[in-house]
Amino acid sequence: MKRRRFLELAAFGGAACCGGLALRAPRAFAIGAPFGDFKALVSIFLFGGNDAFNMVVPRSPAEYNVYATSRQNLALDQAVLLPITPDNPDGAAYGLHPSMGALQTMFEAGDASVLANVGPLVQPVTRAEYFAGTVALPPQLFSHNDQQDQWQSLRGRTSLASGWAGRIADALAPATTGQRLAMNISTAGTVLFQAGADTVPYAIGTNGANTYFILESSVPFGDQRRAAFEAHLNAGFSNVHARALAEVHQRSLATADDVNAALALASLSTPFPTSSLGAQLNVVARMLAVRDVLAMSRQIFFVSTGGFDTHDDQNLNQPNLLGDVANCLAAFQAAMVEIGIQDEVTTFTQSDFGRTLTSNGDGTDHGWGGHQVIAGGAIHGRRIFGTMPVLEIGGADDTDAGRIIPTTSVDQYAATLARWFGVAEADIATIAPSIGNFAASDLGLFV
Numbered sequence: 474m475k476r477r478r479f480l481e482l483a484a485f486g487g488a489a490c491c492g493g494l495a496l497r498a499p500r501a502f503a504i505g506a507p508f509g510d511f512k513a514l515v516s517i518f519l520f521g522g523n524d525a526f527n528m529v530v531p532r533s534p535a536e537y538n539v540y541a542t543s544r545q546n547l548a549l550d551q552a553v554l555l556p557i558t559p560d561n562p563d564g565a566a567y568g569l570h571p572s573m574g575a576l577q578t579m580f581e582a583g584d585a586s587v588l589a590n591v592g593p594l595v596q597p598v599t600r601a602e603y604f605a606g607t608v609a610l611p612p613q614l615f616s617h618n619d620q621q622d623q624w625q626s627l628r629g630r631t632s633l634a635s636g637w638a639g640r641i642a643d644a645l646a647p648a649t650t651g652q653r654l655a656m657n658i659s660t661a662g663t664v665l666f667q668a669g670a671d672t673v674p675y676a677i678g679t680n681g682a683n684t685y686f687i688l689e690s691s692v693p694f695g696d697q698r699r700a701a702f703e704a705h706l707n708a709g710f711s712n713v714h715a716r717a718l719a720e721v722h723q724r725s726l727a728t729a730d731d732v733n734a735a736l737a738l739a740s741l742s743t744p745f746p747t748s749s750l751g752a753q754l755n756v757v758a759r760m761l762a763v764r765d766v767l768a769m770s771r772q773i774f775f776v777s778t779g780g781f782d783t784h785d786d787q788n789l790n791q792p793n794l795l796g797d798v799a800n801c802l803a804a805f806q807a808a809m810v811e812i813g814i815q816d817e818v819t820t821f822t823q824s825d826f827g828r829t830l831t832s833n834g835d836g837t838d839h840g841w842g843g844h845q846v847i848a849g850g851a852i853h854g855r856r857i858f859g860t861m862p863v864l865e866i867g868g869a870d871d872t873d874a875g876r877i878i879p880t881t882s883v884d885q886y887a888a889t890l891a892r893w894f895g896v897a898e899a900d901i902a903t904i905a906p907s908i909g910n911f912a913a914s915d916l917g918l919f920v
Contacts, residue, residue, distance in 0.1 A: 502644040503897035507651060508770040511817050512894055515757060515774045515805070516638070516666065517750070518624075519798070519824040521782030522617070525843035526830060526864060526877075528573070528795055529587055529857075530554050533566040540864045543830040543875060547787060547837065557581065559857045567857065572796035575803035576846065583854030584806055584815075585846060588916070590862045590870070591886055592826060592842040592879030593623035595630055596910035603872055615839040615876070617782070620825045625666035627884055629907045637887045637904050638773045639669030644900045645771055646672055653731060653767045658760065660753040661777040675728065677760075679752040682732035699726075735763040743808040750778040750801045758808040761818065771895065781824060787836035798822070802848055809849070816850035819919075821890065823883075830864055830875025841872065842879035845886070851893065852918050859916070881916065884908045889916045 527547065531537050532554050541548040554568025555577040569577050579585040595609040602608040609630055613619035626633045635643075642656040649656060657667035657674035667674035677683065686692065688699040703726070706719045739759035745751040753776040764772065780794055802820065809815040827843025842862065859881040862870040870877050884905035891904045892915060901908060908914050 502647070502903070503899045505645075505648045505895070505897060507648050508895060511764060511770055511814065513761060513764075513772040513774065513814075513818045514638070514890060514894055515754075515776065515818060515820040517754075517798070517802075517820065517822045518621075518661070518664075518666075518775065518777040519781045519794075519822055520621070520777055520779040522620075522825040522828055522839055523781045523794075523822075523843060524783055524787065524791060524828040524837050525824075525845070526827065527787075527791060528570050529589070529844045530568055530570070531565050531861075531864070532556065532568045536565045536864070539868075543864050543866050545832040546834075547832045558855070560853075560855045561857065563857070563861060565861065567861075569799075570792070570795045572792040573799040576799035579803055579806060579848060580855055584850065585802070585848040586852055586854055586856040586858060586918070588845045588847060588881065588886060588918070589857055589859035590827075590842040590877060590879055591845055591859060591881040591883060593620060593627075593629075594879055594882035594884070594911075595907050597880075597882075597912075598878060600869055600871065600878060603878060614841060615826065617825050617839070622665060624823050624825070624883055625664065627887060627905055627907065631906070633906075634668065635670050636664070636666035636668050637891070638667045638775070639672060639674065640904050641773065641891055641894060641896055642667070642672040642674075643669045644896050644903065645894075648895070649771050652769050652771075654728065654769060656771050657773050657775070658757075659775040660756060661775055664775055664777075666775055667773065677732065677756065679749075679756050681736045681756065682729035684729045684733070685726070688726075731767065732760075735766040736760070738766060739763050741808055741811060743804060743811050745804045745808075746797060746800045748778070748797045748801065750776065750797055751804065753777075754801050754805045755808075758805060758812070761809070761814060762812050764814075773894075783828070784833065784836045784838060798846075802846065806848055819847065819849040819851055819890065819893065821845065821847045821886075827877060830866060830871070830877070838874070840876045842870075842877040847918055851920060853920055858918060882907065882911055885911055885913060885916055888914050889918050893919045 527549055530549055531540050537551050553571040556568050557580045593611040598608040611623050625636045627637050638657055655675040659667055659674055659676045662676055689695045706723050710716045736759055739762040745755040757774045809818050822845045827840040828837035829840045862877045866875050872878055884907045888901050888905040888908045
């Protein structure tokens with residue numbers, strides 16, 4: 474076992490002792506020169522399954538009438554929809570949820586676009602193929618945990634212990650050896666999305682790096698405790714596991730010091746919403762402001778917000794949920810402009826799944842395909858990518874009870890983002906394992 478891999482495994486609790494552990498040889502990636510530029514991806518995961526069919530809604534009479542018939546008491550009034558004018562019209566008119574005025578402004582300014590009807594797929598599937606069972610489908614459709622794993626790992630019908638952001642970090646590791654911090658950073662704890670085979674993500678809090686509270690200078694005798702703890706770690710241990718654990722602690726202390734010292738230099742005037750998502754995006758913006766201090770050339774951030782499992786009280790709760798997402802996206806984009814890296818940072822949403830077109834009386838149930846938002850200066854803004862579904866119960870895109878079949882796969886979404894981020898063409902299929910089953914591996918999101 475390589476020493477580096479052993480230490481990484483030890484960091485996750487030391488469960489990987491020698492007995493019975495099968496270690497896979499590192500995958501060979503295309504090796505590139507160190508990057509001379511900077512790029513970042515920021516994933517916003519909407520936990521619970523966002524009802525995107527009330528986020529982006531048809532406004533033109535024929536399409537709206539189909540939508541209203543399917544959505545019943547959940548249909549938004551046509552008059553309250555916020556108009557958007559895509560530069561690539563498909564013949565219908567669309568609007569955003571009335572709480573998303575900030576996103577409407579971004580869209581119309583060319584700072585945001587919509588990816589229509591995207592979801593986990595192994596290969597393209599039609600309604601007829603779905604009912605005939607002739608096409609492979611992702612397992613456990615409509616299950617929260619399974620579909621979150623599908624979005625984050627792109628595992629299809631196989632078993633993967635890594636996420637697609639983790640595999641990006643693995644692929645780009647040879648070109649990012651000078652970075653002082655992990656490529657993958659989460660404000661939502663440890664997530665599958667960022668787990669790599671050979672790289673380890675780093676979790677921070679909304680106030681910066683998580684520290685051992687009892688060792689902080691602000692705590693009585695904190696400095697003395699830290700000095701004693703560091704002396705203990707430096708004492709040397711005869712047991713290999715004890716040495717590995719000591720090194721993990723030493724690295725944790727040093728990294729937290731580096732991150733918090735860098736963040737102390739970050740000064741932003743852009744105000745953020747006071748919500749959990751606002752606080753997470755605020756610290757991400759501050760981390761991006763000090764990217765040069767930490768010698769970063771590539772970073773992937775994971776932030777999240779919940780409450781989107783709207784089985785009940787959807788009309789009551791969704792306005793606040795979607796309004797917060799829109800306001801936080803707008804604040805983050807403003808911060809990127811303030812820092813001067815709006816063209817180097819791409820923000821995108823993910824969610825468990827879309828929701829049913831049909832109402833259960835007070836909300837919606839678990840669906841499949843849904844719409845996502847992409848923002849930043851590098852994208853083709855003011856567009857709707859992909860194909861808008863027919864929002865008709867029993868229609869061409871409906872599996873059953875208004876569960877819409879995706880027409881764009883998450884693999885295509887991830888492959889497009891990874892390619893912009895700098896992943897070599899030869900490695901795209903490792904990032905998105907099912908990409909070869911789709912006609913297009915690039916959705917054209919970027920300028």
